[in-house]
Amino acid sequence: MSGHGDPIPMTSTACGPLRGVADVPGDKSISHRSLILGAMCVGETTITGLLEGQDVLDTAKAMRAFGAQVTDHGEGKWSVRGVGVGGFAEPDGVIDCGNSGTGVRLIMGAMATQPITATFSGDASLNGRPMARVTDPLALFGCQTVGRSKGRLPMTLVGARTPVPVRYVVPVPSAQVKSAVLLAGLNAPGQTVVIEKEATRDHTERMLQGFGAEVSVVETEEGREITLTGQPELVAQHIEVPRDPSSAAFPVCAALIVPGSDVLVPGIGLNPTRAGLFTTLREMGADLTYENERVEGGEPVADLRARFSPDLIGIEVPPARAASMIDEYPVLSVIAAFASGQTVMRGVRELRVKESDRIDAMAKGLRANGIVVDEGEDWWTVTGAGHGKVAGGGLCASQLDHRIAMSFLIMGMAANAPVRVDDGGPIATSFPIFEPLMTALGAQVSRDV
Ligand code: S3P
Numbered sequence: 361m362s363g364h365g366d367p368i369p370m371t372s373t374a375c376g377p378l379r380g381v382a383d384v385p386g387d388k389s390i391s392h393r394s395l396i397l398g399a400m401c402v403g404e405t406t407i408t409g410l411l412e413g414q415d416v417l418d419t420a421k422a423m424r425a426f427g428a429q430v431t432d433h434g435e436g437k438w439s440v441r442g443v444g445v446g447g448f449a450e451p452d453g454v455i456d457c458g459n460s461g462t463g464v465r466l467i468m469g470a471m472a473t474q475p476i477t478a479t480f481s482g483d484a485s486l487n488g489r490p491m492a493r494v495t496d497p498l499a500l501f502g503c504q505t506v507g508r509s510k511g512r513l514p515m516t517l518v519g520a521r522t523p524v525p526v527r528y529v530v531p532v533p534s535a536q537v538k539s540a541v542l543l544a545g546l547n548a549p550g551q552t553v554v555i556e557k558e559a560t561r562d563h564t565e566r567m568l569q570g571f572g573a574e575v576s577v578v579e580t581e582e583g584r585e586i587t588l589t590g591q592p593e594l595v596a597q598h599i600e601v602p603r604d605p606s607s608a609a610f611p612v613c614a615a616l617i618v619p620g621s622d623v624l625v626p627g628i629g630l631n632p633t634r635a636g637l638f639t640t641l642r643e644m645g646a647d648l649t650y651e652n653e654r655v656e657g658g659e660p661v662a663d664l665r666a667r668f669s670p671d672l673i674g675i676e677v678p679p680a681r682a683a684s685m686i687d688e689y690p691v692l693s694v695i696a697a698f699a700s701g702q703t704v705m706r707g708v709r710e711l712r713v714k715e716s717d718r719i720d721a722m723a724k725g726l727r728a729n730g731i732v733v734d735e736g737e738d739w740w741t742v743t744g745a746g747h748g749k750v751a752g753g754g755l756c757a758s759q760l761d762h763r764i765a766m767s768f769l770i771m772g773m774a775a776n777a778p779v780r781v782d783d784g785g786p787i788a789t790s791f792p793i794f795e796p797l798m799t800a801l802g803a804q805v806s807r808d809v
């Protein structure tokens with residue numbers, strides 16, 4: 361079921377060549393951070409290209425509840441008049457973060473060192489996800505929490521009245537945990553230090569620097585060590601949100617498997633902590649090129665050109681690359697189904713605690729479409745059927761997970777029989793224009809009535 365309404369069953373059918381330009385929406389990670397950091401400075405932050413997906417809209421609503429003035433000026437232009445570091449007001453009601461783990465975990469971090477109390481909740485997917493990974497380090501600052509069993513939402517946080525800075529080694533590769541600690545560190549005196557053993561997306565560090573905070577990053581024996589000096593005065597910014605590589609993944613992958621396709625996906629953020637999928641696709645033999653490479657708003661950006669690639673081969677994805685493509689494994693497994701040979705994905709335990717258990721959700725749906733999948737706790741393999749030999753015809757459960765729904769709809773575009781998903785509703789959380797965008801390229805995606 362969709363978190364925000366009745367289920368929307370959808371079907372995707374094999375189509376002719378996909379051609380044209382795919383203007384995908386703004387980056388989800390950067391959109392959340394723009395609103396949250398904008399709310400923590402004094403003055404007006406202006407944003408263009410904000411992703412207007414439900415996840416980000418829920419964060420905008422939350423920032424208003426904490427006292428920021430958040431205004432939608434239309435066409436992706438937004439402004440945030442912030443309340444300053446430590447200036448959050450206590451919300452009147454429950455903060456509903458919908459489907460968004462990023463939203464709730466970053467906002468919890470931002471409020472944990474402020475003398476206010478707030479209660480957080482979400483949809484069935486979010487309320488099942490582990491929150492101890494953020495509340496454990498937030499407790500070190502002096503924040504108290506009461507939630508459901510196994511550290512799940514709904515949960516109330518009582519922010520620290522006299523926060524202390526912390527030194528924290530993040531035990532799982534998670535940019536959300538790292539970011540929650542850094543945002544909490546903003547209102548703690550002195551230096552907060554976060555160490556990550558594996559580098560994860562670094563938008564929070566980059567953006568904190570952009571907003572005027574003192575942040576240094578050094579590589580040490582323990583890992584990547586980030587030091588933030590607390591209680592800065594953040595300076596309002598103008599932010600141009602690059603387009604989301606995680607959304608670009610869908611038209612790119614569709615073009616690789618639909619015969620005759622040639623699709624341009626312009627202006628995609630290629631921050632190395634995010635671009636692992638594209639490297640992997642090229643290793644598999646994808647005809648995928650970067651055009652017009654440039655830097656925009658401090659982030660590397662390029663236009664991606666993807667063409668039909670009939671000779672894809674399965675590969676072993678290096679585990680060290682996992683963090684840089686963690687959200688892309690579902691759609692990679694679809695590409696793996698159209699490749700020849702086996703694709704092996706190891707070191708991906710984190711996939712089990714996303715919007716769904718993504719290994720389980722993809723394995724079930726791939727098998728329903730005639731693909732052989734093997735899995736363990738932190739690995740899975742997909743045995744490719746090869747181009748033209750993916751049976752399709754399956755009904756796939758999206759499990760309240762946008763990326764599962766979109767991955768199977770991409771599969772249907774080149775499978776021998778239509779592929780159905782039980783609920784495409786969650787797609788609106790991250791890629792609200794997925795259906796019209798794919799249809800305009802030539803895809804046949806429809807809502808079942
Ligand atoms: C995100 C971090 C990742 C990713 C999510 C967005 C972020 O989650 O899966 O979609 O914006 O920080 P984890 O921190 O759980 O790896």
